[in-house]
Amino acid sequence: MKRELTTEQINRLYRYVNDNGVKYFDVQVELVDHMASTIEERLNNHPEHSVDENFNKVLTTFEKYGFKKMVKEKEKQVARQYRRYFWENFKSFFSWPKVFFTAVLTWVLFELLKQTSIRIITTLYDSIILPTFIIGLIYAIFLFFRNLNMPRKLSFTSYGMGGGFVLINTHFTIRCILKYTMLGEDSYPLLSTC
Amino acid sequence: MYICVMNNSQLYKGSLSLIILKLLEENKRMYGYEITQKVKEQTNGELVINEGALYPSLHKLEAEGLLTVSIEHVGNRPRKYYALTEKGETETVSRLEELTDFVKHMQLLLNPKLSLG
Numbered sequence: 001m002k003r004e005l006t007t008e009q010i011n012r013l014y015r016y017v018n019d020n021g022v023k024y025f026d027v028q029v030e031l032v033d034h035m036a037s038t039i040e041e042r043l044n045n046h047p048e049h050s051v052d053e054n055f056n057k058v059l060t061t062f063e064k065y066g067f068k069k070m071v072k073e074k075e076k077q078v079a080r081q082y083r084r085y086f087w088e089n090f091k092s093f094f095s096w097p098k099v100f101f102t103a104v105l106t107w108v109l110f111e112l113l114k115q116t117s118i119r120i121i122t123t124l125y126d127s128i129i130l131p132t133f134i135i136g137l138i139y140a141i142f143l144f145f146r147n148l149n150m151p152r153k154l155s156f157t158s159y160g161m162g163g164g165f166v167l168i169n170t171h172f173t174i175r176c177i178l179k180y181t182m183l184g185e186d187s188y189p190l191l192s193t194c
Numbered sequence: 195m196y197i198c199v200m201n202n203s204q205l206y207k208g209s210l211s212l213i214i215l216k217l218l219e220e221n222k223r224m225y226g227y228e229i230t231q232k233v234k235e236q237t238n239g240e241l242v243i244n245e246g247a248l249y250p251s252l253h254k255l256e257a258e259g260l261l262t263v264s265i266e267h268v269g270n271r272p273r274k275y276y277a278l279t280e281k282g283e284t285e286t287v288s289r290l291e292e293l294t295d296f297v298k299h300m301q302l303l304l305n306p307k308l309s310l311g
């Protein structure tokens with residue numbers, strides 16, 4: 001009869017990889033499955049050895065390759081994957097219908113801003129855009145703590161904690177633009193010639 | 195028996211991703227342990243891929259968008275399966291062509307006196 005590991009023994013393997021620095025569940029899954037398959041094969045081929053003997057034998061061979069290095073490498077690859085997704089999305093804005101709508105909407109916004117007084121723009125910014133950023137920031141903080149408290153971390157969701165800082169920076173950038181380009185005038189100084 | 199540990203040989207290390215791509219092209223979807231067993235079986239145990247080289251390579255191919263993963267419960271544990279994406283399929287074909295050309299050129303360079311002239 002083919003011997004299989006019990007749930008308890010599988011959990012022992014999960015604890016083992018977790019204690020050895022593999023904190024991401026998606027990486028744990030494949031490592032535990034690999035170890036369990038190797039142990040099962042050994043149990044079937046060498047039934048004379050005890051389960052513990054086979055466990056120790058397989059664990060020592062795995063330890064040799066270094067879990068930490070594997071996790072580091074995984075983090076590097078997840079970062080690459082993020083960059084790839086970012087660029088794919090960024091580039092997609094320059095593809096056909098999108099680039100047309102971007103141009104049209106930018107032109108509409110430009111015309112609207114040209115005719116709006118600075119007071120309305122500042123009020124608009126303070127009452128709509130700023131609260132939106134704050135909500136986004138709160139959500140980023142929520143994500144940060146949720147990831148911190150998750151019993152099982154995934155390599156992909158644990159990446160990208162810098163979101164909150166991007167929002168804060170955007171806020172200050174917009175404030176600076178408002179402050180230094182309008183200089184308290186009623187319209188943009190750069191547009192006065194238009 | 196000659197066992198090649200992937201980590202030590204640059205030539206084999208470079209071909210590991212191609213071995214994975216080719217196996218996935220033939221078998222549609224596979225899990226890590228299955229890949230190591232298949233390689234051992236097909237090379238009569240002459241080539242052994244260790245876990246320390248296999249998983250980083252799989253993660254790299256996944257990050258490049260050549261592989262997609264799915265997790266399924268098998269027995270009493272979850273198992274992660276890898277399969278080729280559309281991009282992965284075309285990449286496999288072009289990388290195999292590249293390798294065939296490389297082997298052809300290397301043979302010409304290493305055995306230049308094979309012609310019957």
